[in-house]
Amino acid sequence: MSKGVRTRAAILDEALSLMSTDGLSGLTIGLLAERTGLSKSGLFAHFGSKEQLQVAALQEAQASFTAHVIRPVLDLPRGLPRLEAFAEGWWAWNRSPPFPGGCPIQAASLELDDRPGPLRDEIAAAQRRLRAFIQQGAGMAVAAGHFRPDLDCTLFAFQMVGIAFAQTMTCRLLGEPEGLDFVRRAWRAQVTDAQGTHNQTGETSHEH
Amino acid sequence: MSKGVRTRAAILDEALSLMSTDGLSGLTIGLLAERTGLSKSGLFAHFGSKEQLQVAALQEAQASFTAHVIRPVLDLPRGLPRLEAFAEGWWAWNRSPPFPGGCPIQAASLELDDRPGPLRDEIAAAQRRLRAFIQQGAGMAVAAGHFRPDLDCTLFAFQMVGIAFAQTMTCRLLGEPEGLDFVRRAWRAQVTDAQGTHNQTGETSHEH
């Protein structure tokens, strides 16, 4: 079992490029066949349906993200150092991922948010995993004493995701070169807030 | 000049629904003609090309956002009150806009970020206007003494945009009912930070 998986990998590689620029709906079999030098039917046989191809492409995108952004920081000490490295890696990924276009997962997240099905399930699971990773990282920082003990790690993950989306909009859509600077400053503000020794997110001690 | 603009408006209304669920690339002439009860060619004649139809739909989406979210808060006093009302209106819009799907502008922002052309220009201009509005709102809050004088209003707008994107992902893609709660808390944290009397975004007073 060798030739099959090799071409399948080549197909998925090209599929990621196509998906990053043209979106999930632009990932068409004819175009993909043309770019890989295969025939439409030959390519089609590898996946059985367009939906399965899309699912495979999404999974491949996740794998790439994990390999490029997640795995490298796992060697670092838990807590703030790992979180900081992850952040910097993520901003770098968003700005120039290993595809010609932007991050396909981010794009697909807004493309599929209203169309139930396996594709949306796949992308939703990916986003849930990512948020869980951030949340756990923040939890480790709390345990290590880097972050204040009353930090809401779920909220922390929510905010970080927001920064990432805002970055994509600023850097890719608007093309503002100072976008990365905003990202870093927003992230720094968030980290500083998480470090704060006492509760400084509520006006007073009572909430609502 | 009456009948033409009336049906054109009806077409655009339906186009917004379609666009919100199926994205800009899903906004197809055949489908739109079917839903409006027109013939493909009859509909087509109103716009001259698909791209012009898409541009018109995007402009209509902007107009709807302005009417529903921006305009109502302009009556409120400048500064924090107006900003707070705008925020709440925006979160409401993101959660349940007047379309069956999510906010088309947000979706298109990530869909088009790598495809230059009139469409991207249109959406980029819209996002720039929105950020300028937020920035000015924050500036008014600074002038009114509601926010600290050294607040970076551009960064403030950047962060707010991030919250909005994170909301869409949480509420629409993941379907988490507590999403709106996260949004409010993240927004409250941002406002509190902007209110802080002295600089609390940098660790110390030096900014390097």
Place this chain on the structure above:
DNA sequence: AAAATAAACGAACGATCGTGCTATTGTCAA
């Protein structure tokens, strides 16, 4: 009411979409 103009239709075009078939090629183990 008649003439002028605007709006919508119907049919067709070339292209591309996703997806079935059958046949042919290539690869790997015996």
Place this chain on the structure above:
DNA sequence: TTGACAATAGCACGATCGTTCGTTTATTTT
């Protein structure tokens, strides 16, 4: 080297895509 089987190609299909054109029907103006 041959036989088994995986991998790919070729072709065709119905559907839909955006677009053009000529015609017909509504609307507006005179």
